[in-house]
Amino acid sequence: MIYYVCKYTPVEVFAGFHVETKPLEHMAADFEHADRVVHANLCGFGKSVIEAVLSGNVKELVLVNCCDSMRRTYDHVKKTGLTDFLFLMDLPHDGHSFCSNEKLGREIRRLISEYETYSGKKFDVKAFFQAFHSGKAKEGPYIGMLGVRAGAELIEMAQGAFSLPVRNETCVSGREIWMDVPDVESTDFSEIDYARSLMAQLPCRRMGRPGARNQLFMDPNCKGVIYHTIKFCDFYGFEYAEIKDKLEVPVLKIETDYTTQSLGQLTTRIEAFAETIGAVKRNDEMKREIKENGFDMEHPEKFLVAGIDSGSTSTDVVIMNGNREIVSSLIIPTGGGAALSAEKCLLEALEKCGKKREEIARIVTTGYGRNYIADGDESVTEITCHAKGAHYLLPSVRTIIDIGGQDSKAIRVDENGAVKNFLMNDKCAAGTGRFLEMMARTLGLSLEEMSSLGLDWKEDVVISSMCTVFAESEVVSLVAQNKALPDIIHGLNNSVAAKVGALAARLGEEGDYILTGGVAKNKGIIKALEEKMNVKLYICEEAQICGAIGAALFALQ
Amino acid sequence: MDIYQKFGSYMEKQIVKQPDQARKKLIVAYRAKQGIDRMFTDKRVPASKKYLTKLAMDTMIQVLSKPEQSAMTSLFVPSEPLAAAGITPYSPEAMSSFMTGSKIERPFLQKTSEEGMPDSMCSYHRVFLGAADTGVCPEAPFLIYTNLACDGNMITFPYLMDKYGIPGFFIDVPYEKTKESVQFVADQLREMNVFIEDYSHKKITQEALKQRILTADETLKNYRKYLHACKTHYIGGTLTHEMYQVFITHMLLGTNQAYQYSRMLLSDILKGEPTGDRTKLLWIHMMPFFSEPMKELFEFSDRAVVQASDIVYDACFSLDAEKPFESMAKRMVYSGFNGSPEQRIKNALDAAEYTGADGCVIFSHWGCKTTIGAAGLIQEELGKKGLETLILDGDGCNPAGNSDGQTKTRLEAFLEMLKEKER
Numbered sequence: 001m002i003y004y005v006c007k008y009t010p011v012e013v014f015a016g017f018h019v020e021t022k023p024l025e026h027m028a029a030d031f032e033h034a035d036r037v038v039h040a041n042l043c044g045f046g047k048s049v050i051e052a053v054l055s056g057n058v059k060e061l062v063l064v065n066c067c068d069s070m071r072r073t074y075d076h077v078k079k080t081g082l083t084d085f086l087f088l089m090d091l092p093h094d095g096h097s098f099c100s101n102e103k104l105g106r107e108i109r110r111l112i113s114e115y116e117t118y119s120g121k122k123f124d125v126k127a128f129f130q131a132f133h134s135g136k137a138k139e140g141p142y143i144g145m146l147g148v149r150a151g152a153e154l155i156e157m158a159q160g161a162f163s164l165p166v167r168n169e170t171c172v173s174g175r176e177i178w179m180d181v182p183d184v185e186s187t188d189f190s191e192i193d194y195a196r197s198l199m200a201q202l203p204c205r206r207m208g209r210p211g212a213r214n215q216l217f218m219d220p221n222c223k224g225v226i227y228h229t230i231k232f233c234d235f236y237g238f239e240y241a242e243i244k245d246k247l248e249v250p251v252l253k254i255e256t257d258y259t260t261q262s263l264g265q266l267t268t269r270i271e272a273f274a275e276t277i278g279a280v281k282r283n284d285e286m287k288r289e290i291k292e293n294g295f296d297m298e299h300p301e302k303f304l305v306a307g308i309d310s311g312s313t314s315t316d317v318v319i320m321n322g323n324r325e326i327v328s329s330l331i332i333p334t335g336g337g338a339a340l341s342a343e344k345c346l347l348e349a350l351e352k353c354g355k356k357r358e359e360i361a362r363i364v365t366t367g368y369g370r371n372y373i374a375d376g377d378e379s380v381t382e383i384t385c386h387a388k389g390a391h392y393l394l395p396s397v398r399t400i401i402d403i404g405g406q407d408s409k410a411i412r413v414d415e416n417g418a419v420k421n422f423l424m425n426d427k428c429a430a431g432t433g434r435f436l437e438m439m440a441r442t443l444g445l446s447l448e449e450m451s452s453l454g455l456d457w458k459e460d461v462v463i464s465s466m467c468t469v470f471a472e473s474e475v476v477s478l479v480a481q482n483k484a485l486p487d488i489i490h491g492l493n494n495s496v497a498a499k500v501g502a503l504a505a506r507l508g509e510e511g512d513y514i515l516t517g518g519v520a521k522n523k524g525i526i527k528a529l530e531e532k533m534n535v536k537l538y539i540c541e542e543a544q545i546c547g548a549i550g551a552a553l554f555a556l557q
Numbered sequence: 558m559d560i561y562q563k564f565g566s567y568m569e570k571q572i573v574k575q576p577d578q579a580r581k582k583l584i585v586a587y588r589a590k591q592g593i594d595r596m597f598t599d600k601r602v603p604a605s606k607k608y609l610t611k612l613a614m615d616t617m618i619q620v621l622s623k624p625e626q627s628a629m630t631s632l633f634v635p636s637e638p639l640a641a642a643g644i645t646p647y648s649p650e651a652m653s654s655f656m657t658g659s660k661i662e663r664p665f666l667q668k669t670s671e672e673g674m675p676d677s678m679c680s681y682h683r684v685f686l687g688a689a690d691t692g693v694c695p696e697a698p699f700l701i702y703t704n705l706a707c708d709g710n711m712i713t714f715p716y717l718m719d720k721y722g723i724p725g726f727f728i729d730v731p732y733e734k735t736k737e738s739v740q741f742v743a744d745q746l747r748e749m750n751v752f753i754e755d756y757s758h759k760k761i762t763q764e765a766l767k768q769r770i771l772t773a774d775e776t777l778k779n780y781r782k783y784l785h786a787c788k789t790h791y792i793g794g795t796l797t798h799e800m801y802q803v804f805i806t807h808m809l810l811g812t813n814q815a816y817q818y819s820r821m822l823l824s825d826i827l828k829g830e831p832t833g834d835r836t837k838l839l840w841i842h843m844m845p846f847f848s849e850p851m852k853e854l855f856e857f858s859d860r861a862v863v864q865a866s867d868i869v870y871d872a873c874f875s876l877d878a879e880k881p882f883e884s885m886a887k888r889m890v891y892s893g894f895n896g897s898p899e900q901r902i903k904n905a906l907d908a909a910e911y912t913g914a915d916g917c918v919i920f921s922h923w924g925c926k927t928t929i930g931a932a933g934l935i936q937e938e939l940g941k942k943g944l945e946t947l948i949l950d951g952d953g954c955n956p957a958g959n960s961d962g963q964t965k966t967r968l969e970a971f972l973e974m975l976k977e978k979e980r
């Protein structure tokens with residue numbers, strides 16, 4: 001079995017040898033073996049190739065000289081000595097010049113000759129010609145998976161969330177080769193024609209001037225785009241920056257490290273995106289009937305629902321009546337599992353307003369633990385709930401900035417509180433509550449002290465590192481230099497504000513702004529953020545339970 | 558806060574508000590810096606390196622003040638035809654190093670983050686893109702780029718072509734080091750020559766190009782002699798000087814000034830003191846020239862000296878003025894930065910032998926996949942040949958990507974190890 005990784009691979013050649021080919025497109029579970037041999041900053045796909053070779057499952061492999069990472073991947077694979085046949089095909093950067101095609105043609109000939117030597121087989125031109133057939137034209141609305149290669153597991157997961165078909169248009173999947181087959185009796189083929197056909201495909205971003213890629217983003221049948229990037233893959237990370245403002249269709253950017261592990265955290269975002277564009281796949285179980293008999297038109301205040309936001313650090317409950325009034329609310333730390341905390345929080349919130357569990361007609365859960373709570377009638381992602389909740393608190397809101405314990409987000413909503421776009425940072429601690437907590441610990445302060453101490457700063461201290469580990473050592477050395485605490489904290493606040501502000505800036509400016517999440521209590525951060533963004537942030541008591549409010553509102557619908 | 562830092566934070570604000578003003582202020586500041594250098598000469602700096610600083614500063618001032626006579630290029634684009642046309646090339650590596658040297662890289666990096674450009678990209682390219690996007694880096698009339706040595710070029714240059722709406726020329730360098738590859742590149746270089754003529758509105762006569770190739774060849778000959786002399790002789794200098802060498806042997810190669818510098822350098826080293834007990838290092842890849850612990854260890858130091866970087870050594874290729882295009886093409890195809898790391902390993906071993914290096918440091922520059930990906934392989938191969946090698950992680954253009962403490966500890970431990978081995 002010959003494995004290949006790129007749509008420019010001349011796979012038809014192998015039909016001429018009567019051997020099977022297959023794209024190498026499974027994401028690795030982790031990089032346990034690869035991490036031992038390569039630098040951590042090689043792209044995840046490169047590592048997944050090395051991992052696959054080290055596992056011993058891939059013996060025959062054709063790579064292309066796609067990018068820096070792929071070249072180095074080839075070097076490492078070669079060094080393992082674990083493959084029987086390994087070929088690196090050089091690939092020109094554009095298919096327009098005769099010389100480029102001639103050059104690729106020479107590579108095709110080299111591949112044939114090396115495979116002949118390796119396998120002892122003869123190349124069968126007839127079988128080679130038979131391998132060409134035109135693909136079926138695809139029709140109808142779809143969700144486009146664009147960007148860098150998406151592993152089979154990612155496609156499957158995305159498909160699970162959408163009612164529309166998800167079309168993979170990344171590296172290997174869009175492969176379509178058509179070549180004029182000369183008369184059947186031909187004993188040879190033109191490698192330059194073949195090279196030209198390969199290069200005539202819709203260019204990937206790695207190609208010289210990939211202007212033709214616009215058609216990917218402009219197809220009227222494309223109802224939404226999931227744009228996938230892999231950490232340390234610059235070509236596609238950059239393409240996203242180039243296209244994001246030009247796209248007419250809704251787009252969701254996701255980043256993985258090409259492990260199945262990294263998929264887990266994406267479920268929320270992909271589901272939220274499906275909700276946003278109205279293409280959610282709902283199975284019967286999810287479509288629970290609304291308990292209509294519970295609603296008394298005469299006395300809406302007696303009709304009660306609950307929203308539960310099960311976050312990583314805290315669990316929040318809001319109980320609301322049919323008049324959209326908050327009857328009771330509570331925040332407790334999440335401990336002992338999402339389900340247990342949710343149950344506990346709900347009961348205590350009920351107790352607070354003197355109501356009983358049976359009086360609650362409907363419960364909607366949100367937050368990362370939302371799917372673990374058996375009590376819920378439905379679950380909605382925290383993105384959608386935050387938008388709903390923020391709209392409830394401030395109807396003129398257009399941008400929500402949420403700084404949570406583990407992540408931070410910027411959400412753009414329309415005049416009805418529906419999500420128009422959102423960005424999330426959950427990859428690194430910088431710009432999250434966790435960052436502040438770690439720095440507070442380094443400084444030996446409580447979070448409350450951190451909140452106000454930074455306000456009376458004198459010297460403008462700059463914490464330049466975004467990475468928590470580096471920032472921590474910067475803080476340590478500032479302390480050693482006897483810098484005043486308020487100055488250091490002010491520097492830290494600015495660093496968080498820079499990270500979060502950049503997230504919001506990428507959404508584009510549009511007010512009013514609201515700040516939600518646990519960090520909304522931190523005065524220093526509020527001030528730094530307002531200065532950085534040059535806007536006024538709306539802050540209110542309920543900002544912390546924004547997600548739960550949204551969930552309760554969904555329960556009312 | 559020292560004066561540079563003050564200048565940096567003042568400029569940061571300017572950049573955001575008035576990029577054109579910021580550029581003018583930079584020019585003024587660079588001119589002032591030259592004045593200061595003339596007045597307060599550091600006695601430890603040899604004449605050649607003073608000239609080097611002036612040359613680098615002049616080039617930067619020229620690019621910033623007369624962008625219409627310049628071109629944006631990748632570092633590895635042959636500079637001789639540009640020199641023949643009187644065009645000053647500037648690469649991301651050069652422009653960004655200057656920005657970082659002036660302590661104003663932060664707003665540029667910030668700008669790229671705001672635009673959503675990946676933080677994992679090489680900071681030479683990010684600072685350059687940020688400088689272009691904020692409007693501080695001026696627009697050149699055309700650009701020339703190549704896939705050598707990295708993908709960064711393939712991202713930055715097409716983006717700038719679109720942004721400015723300026724013409725660009727791309728040189729595709731094949732992976733394999735073969736005659737066909739050289740021919741393939743030579744043909745492109747011929748086209749490039751015409752492209753430069755068209756967009757600079759200057760004629761490049763055969764004679765002029767030949768002259769530039771001859772000058773380049775002489776410059777590189779002097780360089781080789783200089784590197785060899787480093788085995789036994791020492792002259793002091795700063796890390797910034799070391800970085801400038803990269804620009805002399807690439808973007809400025811073929812100019813009379815670069816030649817003049819190479820002559821002075823050779824004459825200085827031949828007059829230099831014996832290397833003595835200093836530990837001699839070969840440096841692989843770019844260098845964080847602003848790093849305090851590195852300055853402490855290597856600048857005018859009795860303890861250790863960085864003699865050469867593999868980027869400079871790689872450039873020392875002999876050229877045949879009768880076959881200008883083939884010569885330049887060959888230099889690209891056979892560069893250690895093209896294709897597999899084998900050539901780079903071979904170059905490093907040659908360079909170490911040639912300069913009598915005691916050890917080697919691979920600077921694993923964040924974002925440079927081509928170097929990072931090969932670092933382990935290079936280290937292993939050099940180790941097999943008895944050349945002790947340290948991999949140092951950091952960032953050559955973004956001070957925030959370096960941890961001074963770690964750099965210091967690792968380098969010192971490495972130097973101690975090398976000394977121990979000597980005993």
Ligand code: SF4
Nearest residue numbers: 006007066171204206
């Ligand atoms: S980016 Fe392009 S060249 Fe690279 S593997 Fe994907 S399709 Fe192939």
Ligand code: SF4
Nearest residue numbers: 043045067069070233
């Ligand atoms: S194109 Fe991106 S994902 Fe693919 S090998 Fe290169 S760096 Fe990795």
Ligand code: SF4
Nearest residue numbers: 679681706707709925
């Ligand atoms: S450091 Fe590496 S990635 Fe950056 S410009 Fe140089 S070769 Fe390219």
